[in-house]
Amino acid sequence: MLQTESEFIRVLKDRLEGTLDPAELDDIISDYAEHFRIGKESGRTDEELFGSLGSPDDIAREIRAMHLVKRAESNRSCKNIFHAVVATLGLGLFNLVVVLAPFLLLILMLFVVLMVGVVFTLVGPVSLLYAILQIAGLPAHAIWLNPVAGFFIATGITTLGLLMLIGDYYLARFFYRAGIRYLKWNISVITGTEENP
């Protein structure tokens, strides 16, 4: 790769176009253009400046991750947090351990609670209805050995299911916010500046 100013700017543009809006991209490009301009005025060459700036690929990856995390913060959605996590993963192998693993674990936990909650809120009312019918002596085949106990158990299952669904919602919200804070910290402290060979 040619280590020139135009190559540096081209790579940044290529990587960031489509993610950043044009005004933001221009702002970033103009900073690096100014850096090259002043650097050359003080007698440094393109190669020197390129070399000490570091890889434009790495820089673009970091800017992109920061931007996507910000977007996920101001605009909460599954899609946005997914993009933010993927972009942060791209900052270093290390993040497979400290970002991907906890992320998948959290998703799994939220999913399991959701599924159990759904099953309970479906099974609960049905078995409650059965218990009531049995107490009234209506259905042909009984599913509850003791319909009165069944009445209370079914009420408990229904309530538990509803609580799990509500709790899952709040858990998801909590982890979303905490996750954003963690990703920001991750980008600004840990990753993005792997030493260039």
Next chain:
Amino acid sequence: MNIQFKKGVLEICVLSVLAHKDCYGYELVAEISKRIDISEGTIYPLLHRLKDEGHVTTYLQESAGGPPRKYYRLTESGRNEEHEQKEEWMRFAASVNALLLGMNHAAD
């Protein structure tokens, strides 16, 4: 020095330099890389983040015989941030130093 240490302290370095004087990007980068060996390019994303968070603002100023340069200036919240982070760092560094020196004495 370990690259991950440096990344973590870059923010306080930038805030600290800007607390002394407003700088244009190149000047800031030169000031910091004089003392710490860093990938200079990562300072700009950091400046953008600080701007987003309201800790710095920018303005253009004419330079002698060239196009205007973009200067970065700390805001009030940036000054507070600089103050807090500096205190925090000083306490942390003092504790680590005390610990390391203590260890050396123990090894003697």
